[in-house]
Amino acid sequence: MSLQADLKRITDTRFCLSCGACSYICSPDKVAMVDIDHVGLRPQFSDGIAPALIREACAVCPTITSDYGQLKDRDDYVASVDKKTETNWGAITGIWEGYANDEELRFKGSSGGALTAIAQYCLEQLDYHAALHTGEDPDDPIRNKTRLSHTRDELLAAVGSRYSPASVCDGLGGVEAAPKPCVVIGKPVEIAATRNAMALRPALAEKVGVTLSFFCAETPPTKATRRLMAEHGVPEEGLETLRYRGYGWPGYFTTRNAGEAPRQHWIYQRAWAYLQGFRPWSAHLWPDGAGELADISCGDPWYEEPDGENPGFSLIVARTKLGKEIIEGAIAKGYLTATPAETWKLDKSQEGLLRKKGSVWGRRLAHRVMGMPNTRFKGLDLFTPWMALSPKEKLASTVGTLRRILKRGLWKRA
Numbered sequence: 001m002s003l004q005a006d007l008k009r010i011t012d013t014r015f016c017l018s019c020g021a022c023s024y025i026c027s028p029d030k031v032a033m034v035d036i037d038h039v040g041l042r043p044q045f046s047d048g049i050a051p052a053l054i055r056e057a058c059a060v061c062p063t064i065t066s067d068y069g070q071l072k073d074r075d076d077y078v079a080s081v082d083k084k085t086e087t088n089w090g091a092i093t094g095i096w097e098g099y100a101n102d103e104e105l106r107f108k109g110s111s112g113g114a115l116t117a118i119a120q121y122c123l124e125q126l127d128y129h130a131a132l133h134t135g136e137d138p139d140d141p142i143r144n145k146t147r148l149s150h151t152r153d154e155l156l157a158a159v160g161s162r163y164s165p166a167s168v169c170d171g172l173g174g175v176e177a178a179p180k181p182c183v184v185i186g187k188p189v190e191i192a193a194t195r196n197a198m199a200l201r202p203a204l205a206e207k208v209g210v211t212l213s214f215f216c217a218e219t220p221p222t223k224a225t226r227r228l229m230a231e232h233g234v235p236e237e238g239l240e241t242l243r244y245r246g247y248g249w250p251g252y253f254t255t256r257n258a259g260e261a262p263r264q265h266w267i268y269q270r271a272w273a274y275l276q277g278f279r280p281w282s283a284h285l286w287p288d289g290a291g292e293l294a295d296i297s298c299g300d301p302w303y304e305e306p307d308g309e310n311p312g313f314s315l316i317v318a319r320t321k322l323g324k325e326i327i328e329g330a331i332a333k334g335y336l337t338a339t340p341a342e343t344w345k346l347d348k349s350q351e352g353l354l355r356k357k358g359s360v361w362g363r364r365l366a367h368r369v370m371g372m373p374n375t376r377f378k379g380l381d382l383f384t385p386w387m388a389l390s391p392k393e394k395l396a397s398t399v400g401t402l403r404r405i406l407k408r409g410l411w412k413r414a
């Protein structure tokens with residue numbers, strides 16, 4: 001591709017998923033992540049940026065290219081599941097269900113606080129330097145802030161799920177500069193970007209100790225949170241804190257404004273049903289909802305209906321030898337309580353994400369028909385999940401997508 005074509009593609013808001021890797025590669029003063037209210041964080045490339053940097057930004061952008069064969073191709077990869085499960089959910093070396101032994105982490109965590117407990121184990125027992133992740137921006141609670149957490153209390157301050165734009169990879173510079181290996185926690189797309197960046201920058205690869213992700217249907221834009229607040233009459237002015245869930249599983253959308261007590265609004269399922277309708281087009285084109293490229297990925301155990309009494313637990317999936325060792329270490333050292341889980345629990349908990357993965361094959365076909373670009377995926381079988389869809393779903397993903405592209409003028413670049 002020509003340089004102009006590269007720049008056009010990477011700044012195309014229809015494809016970007018806010019990961020922030022291009023900002024890390026080019027440096028944040030050359031590429032700022034700007035919050036566009038109705039789509040999410042998008043990179044703003046400054047004028048006169050060196051052509052070599054633009055090429056590197058394209059090389060790390062996971063929505064341009066991602067290699068999904070890389071974990072399965074490793075010499076030390078030993079699958080603990082059958083081929084069908086691997087096709088559906090990516091590399092797997094072990095599945096557990098469990099929760100953080102630290103009761104506060106478990107209670108405040110998104111499902112069972114497992115991700116945070118694993119990160120804490122890495123910091124305290126494996127001598128990792130810090131964890132790169134995101135959490136509520138204390139100065140602007142409807143937004144998120146990338147941070148490096150060094151202690152249990154710093155990790156705890158960012159526990160839980162943020163259903164609003166985040167760009168964890170814009171903090172990879174802090175990992176690269178760290179004196180020791182770090183934990184990187186991010187959405188599936190952020191871990192795909194981290195893998196691309198590690199391949200390009202050996203100095204970063206040396207400092208990424210372990211990657212943690214979670215099951216994720218991608219983020220709605222800031223506009224969605226504003227609208228949800230408006231539904232409940234919550235003014236933006238004076239907002240001091242906002243959480244989407246947690247404090248019990250799955251928890252409630254909750255806000256607190258200056259001088260007021262916390263206000264509990266909709267339960268998570270209802271709030272998410274509202275928020276997800278705002279997700280941008282790029283979210284519907286991204287097939288990895290399972291953190292397939294992370295060493296460890298956690299999800300909600302939706303195979304069980306939360307009854308409000310359950311303090312919460314997480315499905316914990318190891319994808320590499322390292323991921324498995326870390327989970328076993330965290331259990332042995334008392335950070336996690338977890339027991340091996342059967343594959344059906346994963347399938348039953350995440351049916352929606354698997355259907356989405358199949359639908360992406362049909363959506364990509366519609367893109368091709370319309371002459372629109374697609375992400376280049378290596379080692380990713382989307383056709384098999386598409387074949388498992390019902391005839392109605394197959395039609396919706398192909399013909400329905402074509403209709404949406406035409407109706408919304410998506411073939412035109414905004």
Ligand SMILES: Cc1cc2nc3c(=O)[nH]c(=O)nc-3n(C[C@H](O)[C@H](O)[C@H](O)COP(=O)(O)OP(=O)(O)OC[C@H]3O[C@@H](n4cnc5c(N)ncnc54)[C@H](O)[C@@H]3O)c2cc1C
Binds near residue numbers: 113117350
């Ligand atoms: C946008 C989004 C979509 C999700 N979709 C699904 C889904 O489809 N199915 C499902 O089972 N679960 C979904 N989840 C929930 C997720 O799977 C749970 O967070 C997971 O079970 C881990 O829970 P935990 O208690 O172990 O994590 P915790 O210990 O609470 O740790 C959560 C970690 O995630 C990080 N984090 C939170 N929000 C973001 C964000 N927006 N971007 C990057 N990092 C973030 C935090 O920094 C923290 O380190 C989603 C979460 C998010 C943020």
Ligand code: SF4
Binds near residue numbers: 010019057062063193
């Ligand atoms: S997906 Fe990530 S790397 Fe690609 S343009 Fe968006 S922020 Fe940059």
